[in-house]
Every structure is written in C-alpha cells, then in structure tokens.
Amino acid sequence: MAAAVVGLALLTAAGCHRAEVPPPSASGRSLVVVIEGMKxxxxxxxxxxxxxxxxxxxxxxxxxxxxxGVFDSGPIPSGKSWTVIPPAGRTIPFACLYHPPMTGEIVVEP
Ligand SMILES: [Cu+2]
Structure with missing residues (x-):
C-alpha cells in the first residue's frame, strides 16, 4: 500500500509540468517549436x-x-501545446491558418 502511494506521488511530480505532452516513442526524440510573437x-x-x-x-x-493534407493541430490555445510525429521521407511546409505569414517547414531526414 505504501509503495503504491509513493508511485502515485512520483507520477504526479513527473507529470505536472507538461502533462499534455505524450512521451516520445522509443526511437524518437522530442523537439520543441515555440510559437511566440507571431512566429x-x-x-x-x-x-x-x-x-x-x-x-x-x-x-x-x-x-x-x-x-x-498532412496534419492540422486545430486551434492551440494560449499557454497550451500540441504534439505531432511527422511522416517520414519528406519536407513538410506548414503555416498557421489564422495568420498565413506564419510559416515553417519540417525536414524529415532519412
Ligand atoms: Cu497564428
């Protein structure tokens, strides 16, 4: 019983900062793109x-x-995040639907 309580406490502590971000797959890394100042x-x-x-x-x-045709986050509210694992084998241009000048690209290397 005590062990279960400790385990729960550890899970809670580990998850409090970015609970909305799923863990990366076993082979993958996690890279952060900050959206700030319309960029x-x-x-x-x-x-x-x-x-x-x-x-x-x-x-x-x-x-x-x-x-x-590849991915769409939908609206990401202020202070929130959204995670995607891009498909392999291509360069993927992306943009913000609300602010078309906000653009970027994901280059998925072999
Ligand atoms: Cu935008």
Missing part, C-alpha cells in the same frame, strides 16, 4: 523518423500548426 521558432526543424515535435503557444491568442 514559429525555429521555423525550420530537422527531425528523424519517429521524432515528435511539440508546438508550444506562448502567445496570448490561439494559433494552429497546419500542413494541408
């Missing part, structure tokens, strides 16, 4: 297959991370 930073992200990208919205209003 994606970095705007060009190089990843390997299986890596996940976490889009964190630090602005005070919603943005999206949208690559038409």
């Amino acid at each position: 994606f930073t970095p705007s060009s992200i190089h990843v390997h297959p299986g890596d996940q990208i976490v889009f964190e919205n630090h602005d005070l209003f919603p943005h999206t991370a949208t690559a038409k």
